[in-house]
Amino acid sequence: MSPTSQEKTKPAGPKSVDRKRASAESYRTVAFDKSCAIPKNLLNTLKYQYLRRELWIPLENREGRITVVLDDPANILKRDMIENLLKTKEVEYCAATEADILKFIDHFYGIEDGGPFLSADRITDAADEGEGFKEEQLAVDASDSNIVNLVDDMIEEAFVRRASDIHIEPDIKDRVVNVRFRIDGECIHYKTLPYDYRSPIVSRVKIMSYLDITERRLPQDGKIKYTRPGGEDIELRVATLPTHGYVEDVVLRILTRGKIMKLNELQMEPDTHDRFRAQMKKPYGLILIVGPTGSGKTTTAHAALHLINRPNMKIWTAEDPVEITQQGIRQVQVHHKIGLDFSNAMRAFLRADPDVIMVGEMRDYETAKMGIEASTTGHLVLSTLHTNNAPETIVRLLDMGIDPFAFADSLLCVLAQRLVRSLCSACKEAYHPEKREFDDLVHHYGEKSFSGLNINYGDGFKLYRAKGCPYCNGMGYRGMMGLFELLVATDTIKQMIISRKSIAAIRKNATAEGMHTLLQSGIMKVLNGETDFIEVLSVCIR
Secondary structure, eight states, X not given: OOOOEEEOOOOXXXXXXXXXXXXXXXXXXXXXXXXXXXXXXXXXXXXXXXXXXXXXXXXXXXXTEEEXXXXXXXXXXXXXXXXXHHXXXXXXXXXXXXXXXXXXXXXXXXXXXXXXXXXXXXXXXXXXXXXXXXXXXXXXXXXXXXXXXXXHHHHHHHHHTXXXXXXXXXXXXXXXXXXXXXXXXXXXXXXEEEGGGHHHHHHHHHHHTTOOTTOOSSOEEEEEEEEOTTSOEEEEEEEEEEETTTEEEEEEEEOOOSSOOOGGGSOOOHHHHHHHHHHHTSSSEEEEEEOSTTSSHHHHHHHHHHHHOOTTOOEEEEESSOOOOOTTEEEEEOBGGGTBOHHHHHHHHTTSOOSEEEESOOOSHHHHHHHHHHHTTTOEEEEEEOOSSHXXXXXXXXHTXXXXXXXXXXXXXXXXXXXXXXXXXXXXXEEOOOHHHHHHHHHHHOHHHHHTTTOOXXXXXXXXXXXXXXXXXXXXXXXXXXXXXXXXXXXHHHHHHXXXXXXXXXXXXXXXXXXXXXXXXXXXXXXXXXXXXXXXXXXXXX
């Protein structure tokens, strides 16, 4: 049965649902009618709590045209949201009082009389079975205080435990929600939650990061600015991904970690530290910091900038995202959706009187070309790149189409790095390794280079291994340290760039001129008792 209605007294005019003419429409005013038929097919994908909060409800679907009653039919934003949820623009909007809308919602969901369709504590949030998607929603949603507190506690616990990432993973087989923290590079189980919490938790995170809670088929990304109980602000980068079983996984990366690390706190080998520091003091040129995602490139870049950050220096940075802030440095957040990418930011920097420019990433030819041009016109340019080692970086940029003469002229150095877990200082265990283990270290370091270390195998030779204690949560490791490989662009290296020599040839020449490879850097830390060889081999192969 169609709901009773009466026309509002308004000047006569054409009736239309065109959004551009919304202010000129005449809307029917609908009063609550208990005899109105329940539109079950329209309510399948709508939540009781959501409709009460937003104050609208679909009444009927007649010949492909849906009648919707809401408190403000002229609200274009709300109409867009409704059409997106109903997946149609064939909608007739009707006005009603807030009280009547709530009565319609309670009536349709069987709140007042325990009706046959749905009840307040059991809401179906499903598409038809032909799509294979059916999900039960209990009387818990994203605004429930238990869910709010659960997500807040999760973020707080992750921060306290020094986690870099939070992983929320619904398991459709075991019907639970697993939560894991990535601590010191390793994913560690944190908590198992009831399966009914899967959607409310995801919705809560989406609300906090201003994402579309109705879109569950496509990946989304956003940010959360979270204030801890003590008043400290931390920022989290959010990524949601639809996974098998019509559920969504969420990954939250904790960005803000406090104070800036200084260059001498990065645990570089003394020789590498001195050589890199000398390059940072050059007035112009190109410095590249390379490695995979999560290898600490941004931390190293800001440590380098901190070294030269003085009142008489104008420093611009373009980053995505801005993870670390420094007083005295002007930082720009890249926004690809509006066209503010790295190359456009670089172009703007050159008109803004810079002394030093830091570009978050040279991911394309245009950015790399502009960085090289800026470095040859009197600016010191720092940038990061996703490559495996220093010699490979040179060949990668040449393959990108960069002019080898300009590149050779501008390049100062390439610093490759990795992060490796440190042995727990409270429980690491000394032991005397077998000769075979010592020979393996020598082989990987290089016999000729190792002989120059004057380290011999004997009864007094010791290494350290992980044991586990309460301080490190039984892992045997606590904290991370960097492995570094510094290739300085000497005259010989510059000539090899111009001649387009191979990666192997560049590496051979660089090591002859004093470059320690990533693997050699790691083995030195093994010999010093800071980590173990298994950890080193897990992050680098040469």
